[in-house]
Amino acid sequence: MTPRRGLSLITKLTLATCALLVAAMAPFGYLNIRTVQKLLYEETVAAAERINETIVKTTHSFMLLDDRETVYRMIKDAGRQEDVEHIRLITKGGVIAFSTDPTEVDTYVDKTAAACDMCHGGGQPLKQASTMDRSRRFTDAGGREVLGFTQAIYNQESCWSAPCHFHAPDQHILGVLDTVVSLDRMHDQTRQYTQRLATLTAAMLLAIAASLTLLVERLVHRPIKEILGHTRRVGDLDLASRVPVRSADEIGVLATSFNEMTERLQTAKEQLEEWTRTLETRVDERTRELKQMQRQLIRSEKLASLGEIVAGIAHELNNPLTGILVLSSLLADSDQLDPTRREDVETIVRESQRCARIVGGLLDFAKASSPQKVKIDLHAIMDSSLALIGGQSIFHDVDIVKRYADGLPRVLADPNQIEQVFINILINAGQAMAGGGTLSIETEFGPEGVAVRIRDTGCGIPEDHLPKIFDPFFSTKESHGTGLGLSVSYGIIENHGGSIEVSSRVASGTVFTIRLPAAGEGPGQRRPEQTLPNPAPVW
Numbered sequence: 116m117t118p119r120r121g122l123s124l125i126t127k128l129t130l131a132t133c134a135l136l137v138a139a140m141a142p143f144g145y146l147n148i149r150t151v152q153k154l155l156y157e158e159t160v161a162a163a164e165r166i167n168e169t170i171v172k173t174t175h176s177f178m179l180l181d182d183r184e185t186v187y188r189m190i191k192d193a194g195r196q197e198d199v200e201h202i203r204l205i206t207k208g209g210v211i212a213f214s215t216d217p218t219e220v221d222t223y224v225d226k227t228a229a230a231c232d233m234c235h236g237g238g239q240p241l242k243q244a245s246t247m248d249r250s251r252r253f254t255d256a257g258g259r260e261v262l263g264f265t266q267a268i269y270n271q272e273s274c275w276s277a278p279c280h281f282h283a284p285d286q287h288i289l290g291v292l293d294t295v296v297s298l299d300r301m302h303d304q305t306r307q308y309t310q311r312l313a314t315l316t317a318a319m320l321l322a323i324a325a326s327l328t329l330l331v332e333r334l335v336h337r338p339i340k341e342i343l344g345h346t347r348r349v350g351d352l353d354l355a356s357r358v359p360v361r362s363a364d365e366i367g368v369l370a371t372s373f374n375e376m377t378e379r380l381q382t383a384k385e386q387l388e389e390w391t392r393t394l395e396t397r398v399d400e401r402t403r404e405l406k407q408m409q410r411q412l413i414r415s416e417k418l419a420s421l422g423e424i425v426a427g428i429a430h431e432l433n434n435p436l437t438g439i440l441v442l443s444s445l446l447a448d449s450d451q452l453d454p455t456r457r458e459d460v461e462t463i464v465r466e467s468q469r470c471a472r473i474v475g476g477l478l479d480f481a482k483a484s485s486p487q488k489v490k491i492d493l494h495a496i497m498d499s500s501l502a503l504i505g506g507q508s509i510f511h512d513v514d515i516v517k518r519y520a521d522g523l524p525r526v527l528a529d530p531n532q533i534e535q536v537f538i539n540i541l542i543n544a545g546q547a548m549a550g551g552g553t554l555s556i557e558t559e560f561g562p563e564g565v566a567v568r569i570r571d572t573g574c575g576i577p578e579d580h581l582p583k584i585f586d587p588f589f590s591t592k593e594s595h596g597t598g599l600g601l602s603v604s605y606g607i608i609e610n611h612g613g614s615i616e617v618s619s620r621v622a623s624g625t626v627f628t629i630r631l632p633a634a635g636e637g638p639g640q641r642r643p644e645q646t647l648p649n650p651a652p653v654w
Contacts, residue, residue, distance in 0.1 A: 125331045129324045151308050155301045159262055160250045163296045167266035187213050200295040266292040338366045354381035433474050440467040486529030486610055490634045494519050500537035512551030520558045524633040526565050532607045539600040540569050540627050547573025564632040576619040584617055
């Protein structure tokens with residue numbers, strides 16, 4: 116299921132950053148606008164004060180001369196200035212003596228109005244007031260916000276001492292000059308400043324958002340997008356894909372980790388494919404091994420069962436056969452024997468001896484006696500075996516080649532039984548090379564222990580006979596042989612914890628390989644650091 120696509124990471128970061136900036140700049144902007152507004156208001160108050168001061172100072176001399184027309188004209192001229200709403204001159208009694216608005220002349224000032232709060236707010240008029248206290252901010256009849264500024268006209272010495280005036284010296288205030296100024300300009304300037312500040316803030320936010328977008332796109336979004344693309348390709352089993360590492364920061368470390376993970380997955384995939392390719396071969400090899408082990412097990416069970424039967428038969432045959440052989444030998448040596456029967460008696464003796472040898476072989480096969488193991492040197496045993504059989508006629512035309520391995524370890528074995536095995540195999544090899552040949556004897560040491568290979572260049576063994584070569588009474592020799600030599604040898608080697616194998620090809624020769632564990636090693640123990648090669652064919 117494809118997840119619903121929401122806002123991108125860049126959009127989220129940009130919106131969050133802009134929101135934080137707006138939240139941080141809003142109070143600053145508000146305080147800034149309020150400060151500017153206050154400064155503009157104070158400037159307006161100062162301007163109104165300057166207007167009043169100018170009027171008071173410029174009309175002072177004319178007031179001393181009681182030239183009211185000139186004073187009123189000057190006030191009218193001042194009232195024509197920009198932003199001045201109206202100017203009025205108010206007597207001590209509250210009568211408006213003059214105003215730029217003619218409708219107010221000779222009227223009384225409403226002391227409860229907003230224009231009089233600054234002096235009469237407490238019930239008694241103030242004699243002295245600060246500049247800000249003499250200003251007031253109110254809404255006029257037209258609904259516009261205006262600034263009123265009041266300037267007291269004090270009774271100075273030049274006033275109460277002038278001959279034209281009748282004010283008493285103890286009268287402090289002669290009247291009030293009241294100026295009302297429009298605040299529209301201040302509001303316009305404040306609005307313009309606010310707009311400029313908002314525009315600047317928006318431009319700055321846009322610049323920050325654009326810069327942040329570019330930085331996040333380059334430093335975060337693009338690498339993450341490459342990693343996401345890599346994960347999709349890996350999900351599609353494209354394990355050759357790699358993420359380009361562009362930095363050494365956390366994203367670079369993440370990209371490196373993804374690459375390492377992909378390499379491990381690729382290695383695991385290759386190993387799995389290799390296992391898949393070789394699985395059939397491994398299964399075939401294991402099947403052959405199991406079949407060979409099964410054959411060996413069947414052969415061992417067959418030999419064990421056959422040994423019990425053979426032992427009984429041999430003992431039963433041995434007693435009458437001994438009598439026949441003894442009596443026939445005595446009869447053959449007797450002078451009373453008819454010469455015409457001597458040849459027949461000798462035949463009886465010869466065949467009885469042959470039967471005795473067969474019975475002896477059966478007894479040897481059935482003995483299954485435990486070997487008397489000692490540490491022996493296989494080279495010495497092989498030399499001793501060659502010395503015993505080397506004088507036989509079958510070896511006269513045979514070249515014997517020995518390739519002994521240096522430093523061959525000793526084996527724990529019965530020397531007489533191992534010598535019997537060597538003699539049986541050597542005699543078979545000599546008989547297979549009736550016309551002469553080469554007998555090679557090689558020794559090696561590997562993970563399966565000590566190996567002895569006896570190789571001949573004789574007539575070889577047919578392939579269909581190889582599975583039966585160690586079976587009792589099976590023989591390829593038509594005129595002689597009991598078929599027990601290799602069976603006895605097989606049993607001896609197995610009792611020693613070793614193995615015996617044969618490979619052969621007709622007209623090319625035969626190789627017997629005997630393996631025995633080295634002294635101090637159990638049967639089947641391996642040494643991974645050494646390799647024992649399979650026997651090389653002789654053809």
